[in-house]
Amino acid sequence: MRVNFTVNGRPQEADDVWEGESLLYVLRERLGLPGSKNACEQGECGSCTVRLDGVPVCSCLVAAGQVEGREVVTVEGLADYAKQRACASDACGTSLQNAQQWQAKGDSHTGEGTELSPVQQAFIDAGAVQCGFCTPGLLVAADEMLERNPTPTDADIREALSGNLCRCTGYEKIMDAVRLAAARQGEAV
Amino acid sequence: MSSPNGTPTKITQGSQTKGGIGESTLRPDGTLKVTGEFAYSSDMWHEDMLWGQILRSTVAHAEIVSIDTGEALATPGVYAVLTYDDLPTDVKNYGLEIQDTPVLAHGKVRHHGEPVAIVAADHPETARRAAAKIRVDYRELPVITDEASATAPDAILVHENRDDHHAGHVPHPNIVHRQPIVRGDVAQARERADVIVEGEYTFGMQDQAFLGPESGLAVPEEDGGVHLYIATQWLHSDLRQIAPVLGLPEDKVRMTLSGVGGAFGGREDLSMQIHACLLALRTGKPVKIVYNRFESFFGHVHRHPAKLYYEHGATKDGKLTHMKCRIVLDGGAYASASPAVVGNASSLSVGPYVIDDVDIEAIALYTNNPPCGAMRGFGAVQACFAYEAQMDKLAKRLGMDPVEFRQLNAMEQGTLMPTGQPVDSPAPVAELLRRVKAMPMPPERQWESSEGADLRELPGGLSNTTHGEGVVRGVGYAVGIKNVGFSEGFDDYSTARVRMEVVGGEPVATVHTAMAEVGQGGVTVHAQIARTELGVTQVTIHPANTRVGSAGSTSASRQTYVTGGAVKNACELVREKVLETGRRKFGSYHPAWATAELLLEGGKVVTDGGEVLAGLVDVLGEDAVEVEEEWRHRPTEPFDLRTGQGNGHVQYSFAAHRAVVEVDTELGLVKVIELACAQDVGKALNPLSVLGQIQGGTVQGLGVAVMEEIIVDPKTAKVKNPSFTDYLIPTILDTPTIPVDVLELADAHAPYGLRGMGEAPTLSSTPAVLAAIRNATGLELNRTPVRPEHLTGTSLSDA
Amino acid sequence: MDFLRPASWEEALAAKAEHPTAVPIAGGTDVMVEINFDHRRPEYLMDLNRIGDLSEWEVGEESVRLGASVPYTAIMENLRAELPGLALASHTVASPQIRNRGGVGGNLGTASPAGDAHPALLAAGAEVEVESVRGARRIPIDEFYKGVKRNALAPDELIRAVHVKKADGPQQFSKVGTRNAMVIAVCAFGLALHPATRTVRTGIGSAAPTPVRAKAAEEFLNAALEEGGFWENGKIITPSVAKQFADLCSASCNPIDDVRGTASYRRHAVGVMARRTLTWTWESYRGTRRTTEGAA
Structure with a gap:
């Protein structure tokens, strides 16, 4: 079957989709967007988390045919999504400036000029990335939580991220990263 | 052929990056990993690529009467179906140390989930459907699942006609390797003991549960060779095992490391490497194989489950007199790293303590259980769980503080290992215990708030099982010793x-x-x-x-x-x-x-x-x-096969933990409140990464303390929980704060004085949590993981 | 496999009538796991996401009509006052991502004894609104569960909504898992006080082939409360009554040993949860009574 939907603001069309394919498979294998990860394919790890019409979901549990006409944001589009949100909230200038500042502060740049969302930069800066396989899902979930709850308590962070498994970090640096992103977001406003 | 999408490229850190050693420089691959651009092995993609699928045995031990691939081969979209008979050379087995693992089963399967046939097709679903059409006729054999069934007089041999280098010295062909270590005179030392404490301990089968499943892409090359893009822990070890099976010289098997989604020992053995190469060479097309989580549980070795029998003695003033132990590791159907795990378990079985008179034996079994091999901590983890339980028992019997008792017997630089090897670099065991004990305690009853109980801070969490009823706090300590690097004379x-x-x-x-x-x-x-x-x-x-x-x-x-x-x-x-x-x-x-x-x-x-x-x-x-x-690094020597003596290790790593837990004693649910760690790292080349390793290792230890276990049916040797639904690893809500105190006492023999440090925190975390649960409940708890039924006296079926 | 995308409820019913083996998929949190792991290859998958009505709820006089696909997140955020037991249960479902997709219709359709919504529905009292081209009917929740993963639906029927009685008193829900989040129930317990009818209802999950009520325990407690005039005097329930209630709840379990827990543990844990949830709800009832009386 054919599926048409929007990914990271761009219309996409996938052809010859087998009816049992998941959104995750279509993103990874048909649209060249392998950022969303395939760690468990049973909704138990959160590494495939994307936003479907704004709502964080496990893309492995969404049938491809169910996304017809809908909007998906993946980790690949997270920086743009965060930027647009900042613009929409009428703080465009400041936020952009801040975004650049964050980049300048970091001293690890491989993709020179890559603009990152606050939560992405915080994950790098806080050492929240090791193998990185859980990272995309965590970033999408953490970014959405900070959108809803800009000043989370530690318990709030843990609850919001309880659907995202990480096997490397013991979660401490992930906590640090989300606290850091929240603090920077707070400063920026 | 052209390079696939996701081919790794050079990573350059920009000119503003300053960090030399000792600085918390940020990862060079960080930006790629947070933007989703970092290509893991499962992200590889090539025009015209096929998908590989493995058919695995549905039974644990059986003769293969016949395999019929006809219907599978006739399926549209299927390019190849291969079995043992299609292997191109006389080399049909592989293995890290003993080449006992068939690339595809031949005549017999020895464990549940063993690869029997492989399929390449144009879509993963086509490959799955075709694999399901392969008909395998099994004649089931009795299963060997433990020491008793493995060494019974009439036991079926898991491997007949063994000719490996351990075959000559093991007491039974179903024992992979045996390492005794004898030092001093235990009988005489036992006379001096005022108290003697015995214990029998069980360590469950833990899975590495790395998040990135086994996967890779094999691309056939014009010169008849193959290029394998793969997630592994050791490219050259893979290469040495792959090339002979393919019948290719090593220079025609090109290997490039793809992004690796965690490993923890689970990628030390081959998984789909040879299968992908065989299919690519057979079809002339790139072949990608990606395990799903179910398959991943069958696709790699696990941590050896173990039974450990210990006896310790001590004088009334708290000095250890002697130790006897017997460690039985279940290696499962294939050897993998079992011999080296036996070497570690035996040589580190005393722990970081001074005991001059010891009688030690460690063995690994061949059984029909899932194969076990490398996992973070490697033999030392199982031993630490047992000897630390023994230390607490002794301290209790003597009426001593458990930390002071350990400090009184702690090894230091110059102490002799049970192998007779002197510890020739700092061994700050007592100091690490002192530091971890000195850390401030987390406040009591953190769940209480003005709006009532915050469930997230209580055992059971959001499942709303307690509002404070039945909740008791406990505190426990543990310390461990891990060797660094490959030991026993390996040219490392x-x-x-x-x-x-x-x-x-x-x-x-x-x-x-x-x-x-x-x-x-x-x-x-x-x-x-x-x-x-x-x-x-x-x-x-x-x-x-x-x-x-x-x-x-x-x-x-x-x-x-x-x-x-x-x-x-x-x-x-x-x-x-x-x-x-x-x-x-x-x-x-x-x-x-x-x-x-x-x-x-x-x-x-x-x-x-x-x-x-x-x-x-x-x-x-x-x-x-x-x-x-x-x-x-400095050369090491093998352990003597009879006495276990020899300078077998190059360096040691030490960590200590203090666990604070709260246990709902009525429901048997545990919340770990804090897991404080002190570790000597010699020199922290990157302090931020050092913390990440300590905290990550600590949580893997927590997992096997309270939830992680692969459950194998003792009647069928089949795995009962191969999924993330039933093999549980800690979530962020199960994980406590992990304050860390890093000590840097240089080892003069090592570069920059550093000490390998990734595994030690996994050792002491588990026994510290167990000690804390014992402290809270007063129960003996001789197995890990602890399940709610063990804490509530309901572990036996009432059916 | 065919993918059906009915645009309306009527189209869905027609499709289901034409293809009774079609598997409805809404949140996908059960169905997709089975497809991903090759446990199921239905001939037809029928997407219900296009039927907006299924994701809506209405709060009526007596009950809440909850569309089959209303996600658990919406229940826990919006219906805590009306459906406190179900809201608590919803909060224990898997992870935030799953709660954003899954709904009660899926729990009922799968009818796994481990479904988190069941004990809350049994305790609150509910009716499942099902429909086929042959017509609509309401199945009382007590008659809905027919066996392990079997329910009272006819092959051509679809679940449209569940009508849950609005709480007239305190409700609680507890679930034991071996992890503090994202865990399938080892066993679960729901309890609702119904002061209007002076009855207590219960629901037990994962401790019998189907979700069940502890009817003997309910009857015992209803009689004991009546006899002691507890509903009027609001006295603390005597420990012996609470204990017997808990024992009867345990006794109404018919659990098995499996990888998640032993039968013996399940029986034990249901008893503990029964006692605790009774204490919490009764304390809350007494508190409300005092407040009401104080205000009067």
Whole structure:
């Protein structure tokens, strides 16, 4: 079957989709967007988390045919999504400036000029990335939580991220990263 | 063929990156990993690629009467179906140390989930459907599942006609390896004991549960060879096992490391490597294989489950007199790393304590259970769980404080191991215990708030099982010892190629090794070493592949030590060459070129007094300086097969934990409130990464304390919970705060004084949590993981 | 496999009538796991996401009509006052991502004894609104569960909504898992006080082939409360009554040993949860009574 939907603001069309394919498979294998990860394919790890019409979901549990006409944001589009949100909230200038500042502060740049969302930069800066396989899902979930709850308590962070498994970090640096992103977001406003 | 999408490229850290060793430099692959652009092995993609699928045995032990692939082969979209009969050469087995593992089952399957046939098709679903059409007729055999069934007089041999180098000295062919260690006179020492404490302990089967499933892409090449893009822990070890099965010389099997989604020992053995290559060579098309989580549980070895029998004695003033132990590790159907795990379990069975009189035996069994091998902590984890329980029992019997009791018996530099080997670098065991005990305690009853109980802070969490009822706090301590690097005479070396040249008017160092970056941050540290040694800021990390010499395994806490050591060594050689060039070019202009100690700093050649002699750009000019060199740590010796004596280890790593738990004693639910850790790392090359390793290792230890276990049916030897629904690993809500105190006592024998540190925190975490639960409940608890039924007296079926 | 995308409820019913083996998929949190792991290859998958009505709820006089696809997140955020037991249960479902997709219709359709919504529905009292081209009917929740993963639906029927009685008193829900989040129930317990009818209802999950009520325990407690005049006097329930209630709840379990827990543990844990949830709800009832009386 054919599926048409929007990914990271761009219309996409996938052809010859087998009816049992998941959104995750279509993103990874048909649209060249392998950022969303395939760690468990049973909704138990959160590494495939994307936003479907704004709502964080496990893309492995969404049938491809169910996304017809809908909007998906993946980790690949997270920086743009965060930027647009900042613009929409009428703080465009400041936020952009801040975004650049964050980049300048970091001293690890491989993709020179890559603009990152606050939560992405915080994950790098806080050492929240090791193998990185859980990272995309965590970033999408953490970014959405900070959108809803800009000043989370530690318990709030843990609850919001309880659907995202990480096997490397013991979660401490992930906590640090989300606290850091929240603090920077707070400063920026 | 062309390169696939997701081919790793060089990563250069920008010129503003300063960090040398000792700084918390950020990961060079960080940006790629947070934007989703970092290509893991399962992300690889090639035009026209096929999907591989493995058919696995549905029973644990059976003769294969027949395999019918006809219907599968006739399925549209299927390009190949291969069984044992299709293997191209006489080499049909592989294995890390003993080549006992069939590439595809031949005549017999020995464990649940063993690969029997492989399929390549144009879509994963086509491949799955075709695999399901392969008809395998099994004649089931009785299963061997434990020591009793393995060594019974009429036991079926899991492997007949063994001719491996352990076959001659084991008491039974169903024992992979046996290592006794005898020192002193236990009978005599036992006489001095005022108290004797015995215990029988059980350690459950733990899974590495790395998040990135086994996967890779094999691309056939025009010269008849194959290029494998793969997530592994050791490229060259894979290569050595793959090439003979394919019938190709090693230079025609090109291997490139893809992004690795965690490893923890689970990628030390081969999984789908040979299968993907066979299918690619057979079909002439690129073949991708990606396990799903279900398959991943069958696709790699697990941590050895173990039974441990211990006896310790002590005098009434608290001095240990002797120790006897017997450790039975279940290696499952194939040897994997079992012999080395036996070596570790036996030689580290005493723990970080002084006991002169010991009688130790460790064995690994062949059974029809899932194969077990390497996992973080490797033999030392199981032993630590048992000896630390023994220490608490002894302290209790003697009426002593458990920490003081341990400190009284703690080893130090100069102590002899049970193998007779002196510990020749700092061993701050008592100090680590002191530090971890001195950390402030977390406040009591954190769940209480003005709006009632915050469920998230209570055992059971959001499941709303208690509002404080039945909740009791407990505190427990543990300390452990882990060897670093490959032991027992193994030639444990690494290779590094370092190149220095001027690019865009700036000196740039390129580091090329075959080290598997599995998340640990080796790439970060290599760049730091190059900056420190070569005085440059720009460092390029070349993708890891087999076009450079072996870097050994990313395991045994060894990579920073050994490949880090190799990078340091190669940098030093590059520096010498650069200075030679400088002397040749500019030596006549300044006498210091000949007389002073010269350093490379800030892109310049400077004297140890700080005087600048020349810029590296000028010294190098158009030339590149490149060195590739192997580097080894001090050699070790095998353990004597009868006495276990020998200088078998190169270095040790120590960590101590204090666990604070709250237990709902009525429901048997545990919430770990805090897991404080103190560890000696010799020298923290990257403090941020060191913390990440300690905290990550600590939580893996927590997991096996309270939830993680692969459950194998003792009647059928079949795995009952191969999924993330029923094999549970800790979530962020199960994980406590983990304050860490890092000690840096240099080991004079190691590069920069560093100490391999990735595994030690996994050892002591588990027994500390168990000790805390015992403290809260008063129960004996001789097995891990602890399940609610063990805490509520409901573990036996009432059916 | 065919993918059906009915745009309306009527189209869905027609499709289901034409293809009774079609598997409805809404949140996908059960169905997709089975497809991903090759446990199921239905001939037809029928997407219900296009039927907006299924994701809506209405709060009526007596009950809440909850569309089959209303996600658990919406229940826990919006219906805590009306359906406190179900809201608590919803909060224990898997992870935030799953709660954003899954709904009660899926729990009922799968009818796994481990479904988190069941004990809350049994305790609150509910009716499942099902429909086929042959017509609509309401199945009382007590008659809905027919066996392990079997329910009272006819092959051509679809679940449209569940009508849950609005709480007239305190409700609680507890679930035991071996992890503090994202865990399938080892066993679960729901309890609702119904002061209007002076009855207590219960629901037990994962401790019998189907979700069940502890009817003997309810009857015992209803009688004991009546006899002691507890509903009027609001006295603390005597420990012996609470204990017997808990024992009867345990006794109404018919659990098995499996990888998640032993039968013996399940029986034990249901008893503990029964006692605790009774204490919490009764304390809350007494608190409300005092407040009401104080205000009067």
